[in-house]
Amino acid sequence: SQKIEQNSEALNIQEGKTATLTCNYTNYSPAYLQWYRQDPGRGPVFLLLIRENEKEKRKERLKVTFDTTLKQSLFHITASQPADSATYLCALDIDTGRRALTFGSGTRLQVQP
Amino acid sequence: EPEVTQTPSHQVTQMGQEVILRCVPISNHLYFYWYRQILGQKVEFLVSFYNNEISEKSEIFDDQFSVERPDGSNFTLKIRSTKLEDSAMYFCASSEPSGGNYGYTFGSGTRLTVV
Numbered sequence: 001s002q003k004i005e006q007n008s009e010a011l012n013i014q015e016g017k018t019a020t021l022t023c024n025y026t027n028y029s030p031a032y033l034q035w036y037r038q039d040p041g042r043g044p045v046f047l048l049l050i051r052e053n054e055k056e057k058r059k060e061r062l063k064v065t066f067d068t069t070l071k072q073s074l075f076h077i078t079a080s081q082p083a084d085s086a087t088y089l090c091a092l093d094i095d096t097g098r099r100a101l102t103f104g105s106g107t108r109l110q111v112q113p
Numbered sequence: 114e115p116e117v118t119q120t121p122s123h124q125v126t127q128m129g130q131e132v133i134l135r136c137v138p139i140s141n142h143l144y145f146y147w148y149r150q151i152l153g154q155k156v157e158f159l160v161s162f163y164n165n166e167i168s169e170k171s172e173i174f175d176d177q178f179s180v181e182r183p184d185g186s187n188f189t190l191k192i193r194s195t196k197l198e199d200s201a202m203y204f205c206a207s208s209e210p211s212g213g214n215y216g217y218t219f220g221s222g223t224r225l226t227v228v
Contacts, residue, residue: 103156
């Protein structure tokens with residue numbers, strides 16, 4: 001069956017460190033993968049998109065990698081801040097034309113000051 | 114920055130009643146979506162809408178659900194006869210036609226409580 005798994009429900013790190021979140025999938029061939037941030041009671045906020053033919057994408061302190069052989073995406077936040085505390089969701093779609101994202105369950109990141 | 118607007122923010126309804134959730138997508142976006150999130154669970158896809166018709170729907174989106182773009186700005190989700198298990202946060206989203214690198218813009222959601 002198809003699965004998207006994100007590592008650990010919660011991740012606690014110290015301010016200034018790099019947070020690394022993992023998204024693994026099975027029985028999918030995604031055309032692209034997206035990362036979102038979700039705060040309690042709010043809608044997801046888009047962060048980064050990476051396509052199947054891309055290895056890495058960066059945006060300010062954020063970096064995402066995509067390894068279609070390992071069926072894994074890694075999401076990094078460098079120089080983390082308490083304001084980065086939130087739940088981070090990965091989502092994929094098997095077809096750019098289909099436009100139906102499948103979300104993982106998320107990783108709750110807590111950055112301690 | 115443009116945003117997706119959803120109303121109401123919270124709706125309480127009795128089981129069996131019809132509800133309409135409303136959304137105003139970003140004006141130059143052409144794809145519109147509804148997702149839902151039951152408390153403590155994953156965000157789940159319901160339906161995508163393009164060019165005035167449904168382009169994709171999930172198994173959740175059965176005959177009790179319908180979507181409509183009644184005018185040039187609004188996008189609605191109707192649940193005909195609500196069940197207790199329809200209680201969830203419902204998110205509307207929109208995206209640019211080409212996908213690009215911009216992902217989806219989600220609204221803040223409507224919390225639907227069926228009693």
